[in-house]
Amino acid sequence: MIRYVLRRLLTAIPTLFLIVTLSFFLLRVAPGGPFSQERGLSPEVKANLERVYQLDAPLWRQYLNYLADLLHGNFGPSYNLPDFTVADLFRVGLPVSVQLGASALILALVLGSVLGIVAALRQNRAGDYAVVALATAGSTIPTFVIAPLYQLVFALTLAWVPVAGWGGGAFINKIGPVLTLALPQIAIVARLMRGAMIEALRANHIRTARALGLGGWSVVVRHALRGALLPIISYAGPAAAALLTGSVVVETVFAIPGVGRYFVDAALNRDYTLVMGTVVVIAVFVIVFNLIVDLLYALVDPRVRYD
Amino acid sequence: MTEMTAPAPAAPPSSPPAGSPPAKGRSLWIDAWRRLTANRAAVISAVYLVVMAVACLVGPLLTGHDYTTIYTDYVRVAPSLTPYPKPDALASTLDDLTRRMRLDLAGWREENGRVIVDLRSARPIDPRVTRYFDRSSSFEDSRVEQTGADGLSMTVSAAVARHYFLFGTDNTGRDLLTRTLIAGRVSLAIGLLAGLTAVVIGVIYGATAGYLGGRIDDVMMRIVDILYSLPFIFLVIMLVVFFGRNFVLMFIAVGAVQWLDMARIVRGQALSIRRQEYVQAALALGVSSRGILWRHVVPNTLGPVVVYMTLLVPQVILLESFLSYLGLGVQEPLTSWGVLIAQGAKNIPAATWLLIFPSIFLTSTLFALNFLGDGLRDALDPKDR
Amino acid sequence: MADEMPSDLDIDAAAGDAPLLELTGLDVRFDTPDGEIHAVRGIDLALNPGETLAVVGESGSGKSQTMMAAMGLLARNGRVAGSVRYRGREILGLPSRALDEIRGARIAMIFQEPMTSLDPLYTIGSQLAEPLARHKRLGARAARERAVELLALVGIPDPERRLRAYPHELSGGQRQRVMIAMALAAEPDVLIADEPTTALDVTVQAQIIELLRSLQRRFRMGIVFITHDLGLARHFADRVAVMRYGQVVEEGPASQVLSRPAHDYTRMLLASEPSGTKAPPPEDAPVVLEAQGLDVTFHIGGGWLAGPPLEIHAVDRVSLTLKRGQTIGIVGESGSGKSTLGRALIRLIDGKGDIRLFGRPVGELDAAGLRALRRQVQIVFQDPYGSLSPRMTVGEIVSEGLRVHEPELDARSRERQVIAALEDVTLDPALRNRYPHEFSGGQRQRIAIARALILKPRVLVLDEPTSALDRSVQKGIVELLRRLQREHGLSYLFISHDLSVVRALSDWIMVMRRGQLVEAGPTEDVYEAPAAAYTRELIAAAYGLSDREQAGRR
Numbered sequence A: 001m002i003r004y005v006l007r008r009l010l011t012a013i014p015t016l017f018l019i020v021t022l023s024f025f026l027l028r029v030a031p032g033g034p035f036s037q038e039r040g041l042s043p044e045v046k047a048n049l050e051r052v053y054q055l056d057a058p059l060w061r062q063y064l065n066y067l068a069d070l071l072h073g074n075f076g077p078s079y080n081l082p083d084f085t086v087a088d089l090f091r092v093g094l095p096v097s098v099q100l101g102a103s104a105l106i107l108a109l110v111l112g113s114v115l116g117i118v119a120a121l122r123q124n125r126a127g128d129y130a131v132v133a134l135a136t137a138g139s140t141i142p143t144f145v146i147a148p149l150y151q152l153v154f155a156l157t158l159a160w161v162p163v164a165g166w167g168g169g170a171f172i173n174k175i176g177p178v179l180t181l182a183l184p185q186i187a188i189v190a191r192l193m194r195g196a197m198i199e200a201l202r203a204n205h206i207r208t209a210r211a212l213g214l215g216g217w218s219v220v221v222r223h224a225l226r227g228a229l230l231p232i233i234s235y236a237g238p239a240a241a242a243l244l245t246g247s248v249v250v251e252t253v254f255a256i257p258g259v260g261r262y263f264v265d266a267a268l269n270r271d272y273t274l275v276m277g278t279v280v281v282i283a284v285f286v287i288v289f290n291l292i293v294d295l296l297y298a299l300v301d302p303r304v305r306y307d
Numbered sequence B: 001m002t003e004m005t006a007p008a009p010a011a012p013p014s015s016p017p018a019g020s021p022p023a024k025g026r027s028l029w030i031d032a033w034r035r036l037t038a039n040r041a042a043v044i045s046a047v048y049l050v051v052m053a054v055a056c057l058v059g060p061l062l063t064g065h066d067y068t069t070i071y072t073d074y075v076r077v078a079p080s081l082t083p084y085p086k087p088d089a090l091a092s093t094l095d096d097l098t099r100r101m102r103l104d105l106a107g108w109r110e111e112n113g114r115v116i117v118d119l120r121s122a123r124p125i126d127p128r129v130t131r132y133f134d135r136s137s138s139f140e141d142s143r144v145e146q147t148g149a150d151g152l153s154m155t156v157s158a159a160v161a162r163h164y165f166l167f168g169t170d171n172t173g174r175d176l177l178t179r180t181l182i183a184g185r186v187s188l189a190i191g192l193l194a195g196l197t198a199v200v201i202g203v204i205y206g207a208t209a210g211y212l213g214g215r216i217d218d219v220m221m222r223i224v225d226i227l228y229s230l231p232f233i234f235l236v237i238m239l240v241v242f243f244g245r246n247f248v249l250m251f252i253a254v255g256a257v258q259w260l261d262m263a264r265i266v267r268g269q270a271l272s273i274r275r276q277e278y279v280q281a282a283l284a285l286g287v288s289s290r291g292i293l294w295r296h297v298v299p300n301t302l303g304p305v306v307v308y309m310t311l312l313v314p315q316v317i318l319l320e321s322f323l324s325y326l327g328l329g330v331q332e333p334l335t336s337w338g339v340l341i342a343q344g345a346k347n348i349p350a351a352t353w354l355l356i357f358p359s360i361f362l363t364s365t366l367f368a369l370n371f372l373g374d375g376l377r378d379a380l381d382p383k384d385r
Numbered sequence C: 001m002a003d004e005m006p007s008d009l010d011i012d013a014a015a016g017d018a019p020l021l022e023l024t025g026l027d028v029r030f031d032t033p034d035g036e037i038h039a040v041r042g043i044d045l046a047l048n049p050g051e052t053l054a055v056v057g058e059s060g061s062g063k064s065q066t067m068m069a070a071m072g073l074l075a076r077n078g079r080v081a082g083s084v085r086y087r088g089r090e091i092l093g094l095p096s097r098a099l100d101e102i103r104g105a106r107i108a109m110i111f112q113e114p115m116t117s118l119d120p121l122y123t124i125g126s127q128l129a130e131p132l133a134r135h136k137r138l139g140a141r142a143a144r145e146r147a148v149e150l151l152a153l154v155g156i157p158d159p160e161r162r163l164r165a166y167p168h169e170l171s172g173g174q175r176q177r178v179m180i181a182m183a184l185a186a187e188p189d190v191l192i193a194d195e196p197t198t199a200l201d202v203t204v205q206a207q208i209i210e211l212l213r214s215l216q217r218r219f220r221m222g223i224v225f226i227t228h229d230l231g232l233a234r235h236f237a238d239r240v241a242v243m244r245y246g247q248v249v250e251e252g253p254a255s256q257v258l259s260r261p262a263h264d265y266t267r268m269l270l271a272s273e274p275s276g277t278k279a280p281p282p283e284d285a286p287v288v289l290e291a292q293g294l295d296v297t298f299h300i301g302g303g304w305l306a307g308p309p310l311e312i313h314a315v316d317r318v319s320l321t322l323k324r325g326q327t328i329g330i331v332g333e334s335g336s337g338k339s340t341l342g343r344a345l346i347r348l349i350d351g352k353g354d355i356r357l358f359g360r361p362v363g364e365l366d367a368a369g370l371r372a373l374r375r376q377v378q379i380v381f382q383d384p385y386g387s388l389s390p391r392m393t394v395g396e397i398v399s400e401g402l403r404v405h406e407p408e409l410d411a412r413s414r415e416r417q418v419i420a421a422l423e424d425v426t427l428d429p430a431l432r433n434r435y436p437h438e439f440s441g442g443q444r445q446r447i448a449i450a451r452a453l454i455l456k457p458r459v460l461v462l463d464e465p466t467s468a469l470d471r472s473v474q475k476g477i478v479e480l481l482r483r484l485q486r487e488h489g490l491s492y493l494f495i496s497h498d499l500s501v502v503r504a505l506s507d508w509i510m511v512m513r514r515g516q517l518v519e520a521g522p523t524e525d526v527y528e529a530p531a532a533a534y535t536r537e538l539i540a541a542a543y544g545l546s547d548r549e550q551a552g553r554r
Helices: A002-029 A043-052 A058-073 A086-121 A127-139 A141-156 A172-199 A202-213 A217-244 A248-253 A260-268 A272-301 B028-037 B040-062 B087-101 B127-135 B176-212 B214-229 B234-245 B247-274 B275-283 B287-326 B337-346 B353-380 C008-013 C063-068 C126-136 C140-153 C172-184 C203-220 C230-236 C254-259 C264-271 C340-343 C367-376 C394-405 C411-422 C430-431 C443-453 C471-488 C499-505 C525-529 C531-544 C548-552
Strands: B104-111 B114-120 B139-147 B153-162 C023-032 C034-049 C053-058 C078-086 C107-110 C190-194 C222-227 C239-244 C246-254 C287-300 C311-323 C327-332 C351-358 C377-380 C459-463 C490-494 C508-513 C518-524
Touching: A002 A058, A002 A272, A002 B114, A002 B214, A086 A127, A086 A172, A086 A217, A086 A260, A086 A272, A127 A172, A141 A172, A141 B287, A141 B353, A141 C548, A172 A217, A172 A248, A202 A217, A202 C107, A217 A272, A217 C126, A217 C525, A248 C023, A260 A272, A260 B234, A272 B214, A272 B234, B028 B040, B028 B353, B040 B176, B040 C394, B087 B104, B087 B114, B087 B287, B114 C340, B127 B139, B127 B153, B153 C459, B176 B214, B176 B247, B176 B287, B176 B353, B176 C394, B234 B247, B234 B287, B247 B287, B275 B287, B275 C377, B287 B337, B287 B353, B337 B353, C023 C063, C023 C443, C034 C053, C034 C063, C034 C222, C034 C246, C053 C063, C053 C230, C063 C078, C063 C107, C063 C222, C107 C172, C126 C140, C126 C172, C140 C172, C140 C411, C172 C203, C172 C287, C190 C203, C203 C230, C222 C230, C222 C531, C230 C246, C230 C254, C239 C254, C239 C264, C246 C254, C246 C264, C254 C264, C264 C394, C264 C471, C287 C340, C287 C490, C311 C340, C311 C490, C311 C508, C311 C518, C340 C377, C340 C490, C367 C377, C367 C394, C367 C499, C377 C443, C394 C411, C394 C430, C411 C430, C411 C443, C443 C471, C471 C499, C490 C499, C499 C525, C499 C531, C508 C531, C518 C531
Parallel strands: C053 C222, C053 C239, C107 C190, C190 C222, C327 C490, C327 C508, C377 C459, C459 C490
Antiparallel strands: B104 B114, B114 B153, B139 B153, C023 C034, C023 C078, C239 C246, C287 C311, C287 C351, C508 C518
């Protein structure tokens, strides 16, 4: 098992390297640069800035420099937020994003699974249809609709919660962002769980259990649910990576100081180091969570063996 | 000899009566069609989508407004079933108008859809002041009825221009209904275009990888994996940067990002089809690889592809609206549902209709597409057969 | 329906001469999108203590659904009417909580699919402990001890260690033994066995039947044995009920029903046991296909950082000579390499060794040469559902070979040849515009044969072509194959695990095991006087001349 983890982490290195390389050149081939959009920048100042940040060096040189820095854990300075290094931005923002994302993920997994199981056990009855309709709604209504609607109803009309802001992480400030993040995930998890449970309840070994009088909850929980967890696990990995690295919409609408906000702006402003830093962080999350998924898989399903 | 849970018909396996006419067979497509039309949610969704598409295509011609026309008098007016200007608003509109003319309003009355206005001034009145009426979005067809002998008074009549704003107007005074329908055109067109691009690339890529298998498959799927680990939004933004604001090119590009899932699905299908005995039989008959791919592999992946495509279109529409929401999508004065929703979100709580109407259009369309997709999947891949 | 719960005392009091299990007027219907299916039509059956009742019938006869309904295990869309009494007590329609006091405890059931009937995610020990905890109220330690006893009872070697094994680590036969152990955990007095040996190799099949028989004697259980196999019913059952279209057409003592059948259908079933023999081709018949030292190796897994791949020797230096008009039967159990051998001979799988068709080597053929080979050698597969492309019409399927090999043909003459081919396999050519899913298994197999024959090949590889079919349908295919061989002078390679079909069709037989040739010779010689021990075991198992020593082993 430990050998397997090591091997996987080893294979992650070339993957990460490819991702960094691909993103680096993609970003550089794109027209524009970090200082081309700022108005009133005289050519001398621009040249000066580019020299400071070594952007005047040949591309391959910059690439090697960046790789070298990265190996030392140095993500470089942010070009557009000149007072901060990329690492600073992550140190402050990532905990916020992770907190929100983790809450949303846990909520989604628990609530979504319960809804999905209920729907599967009530297949083609009213409860099932209700869950399916809810799930469809959850996965079709975009977050950028849900978030302002939430603000409109609960903050502006009912005045139960603040409209936006982090409030130092107060619970009442987190409700909206977490719900908005979780709702689509709840919908997807519910759908997945419903399908998986229906499939699992049809399995031959469930028929065996029933034929031996082991009916009721033993069948549902012990035999059907454990098998039905597998698709949920494989979904939860990438979902976790996406949720924990922040969401542009939610963080913008609710004015949350996470890392999700940076990415779009940074990419549009060619804040090379910040974009690259985000890409690396997201890729690391994806790789780590994929590994966790595979390990959980082996835990749940004895047929999966890694050695 | 397997006894299945849902049993095969117990009726005698009837051999066809001799000399029966060359019967036309029920293909799996016809079976699927029958099951689909029996699914009420799917049928209603399909009808709704057709209505929506027709409304977006034809509707803008019937609303009486152009999506670019700006009604300066009606900035951010609320949705209403009765026409603008409202009777009680006429007085203040005329007040504003005369003030801009630097004239005094002596009196006015409304007759047969025309206002008759008496104007006074300390200086002679230029008859060209009627232009002010025509320029206002509330009036049209103005004419001087009577000029006072001293030239210091004038009676002007103008037709009241009646405008219906069923969905209200936006921040710059454009009709929201027309804009929502125009936005629908853009969103639906993009959904189809990008969806189709994704399907074409995904099917070709996936079928090739799955059918060829082995090392080629390994390499091809490794590429897909790496593209998967790149943050999706990063790729899209890079594509937007490359293709600029040309929205057709851009959404072909978006489709080119969305093909990853399609490729995986088709590859999985192709891998399992390759092991089917009918492919083995075709190989034994000496059918070439191309023939097998074309006659056996592709037709048998079409079911999942069709299903996935109906589920992909709403995803692309969602993505488009997301990009538009971020300000990366279509540009003014053209619009899409995402753009409208973004503007609406900025205007709560003052003008909630700006958020509500486009949201209803977008989500109901996505809903219908999803239900249709689910229906298609049940019809094409009936588990309990 | 009885509302009062009879105590155990009542049950035992009633045990005297009343039947253990009694079905009266049992009726099962399924609601499907294509209308109602009346699967079981008011049947009466009774099982006495210590008795084995075989319910025989072909697929779709309703034999399984009858017992599923009795156990309250019907699929959601099923409806049941009538009465099911266990020791005089009505159990049909009992709420599932009450039913669970009887299912597993009094009446247990085992199924055909040993691969999927156990939960893959739990150890054998944990699954065995479940019925013990549920019905015997045993604690964890006691359940574990009892589980070891049960595993030993069903003949699993080293039961202590096996408790920790997962189902996928056991062979099919062992899984079926575990399944039986679970069913016996609560010492039921009725065991319903639904085709318990159908998915197993013949030698394993014989062992499982022997196990069931000894357990029955020991516990005086009543067994309902559902099977399509008349031979098994004859050897195992005291009484036989023959089902067809959801009705019992004949019932009585096994010896009487199976030797002096009263009903036409039973007679027809008995007559469809493969019969007849095949005369060898003349001595001087030309050699059609020849293979020397054929070798096939598969590589599984392996790759970058994963270590070397696993090598599996699927076919190990096998040689054969097929003459014009000859049928070589290749028999063996699953994993013996017989199918791989068939596919390697026609170059669907690459192997090493010398293959000659009409004296010309085909091992190194290029694409064009391979196409010429394809014309001469065709193959028919086992699964009549998987071997026809579901989105093509029968006409398109049958004519596909013509498109490859005679692309110059116009549509009309292609059509003419399709009609002729379909008539050759006695299918109505009017049905050529239909799709495969509209045909029965036997008809599909005829379509597959027509597809192979339209190119007028010289050699036909038949890979288990009758194994997925009911006996009565099988008989039609066997006769068709015989006629086609006579009329077209074909040579067959007939691959099957079914020794009786092979015996009826082939004049030369090859017995394979683990990729190697165990024995070969003229069919009758091998069947009458098998030289190898493995062949003897195989034949004994298949023909039920069960040798205690062999069957009880393992």
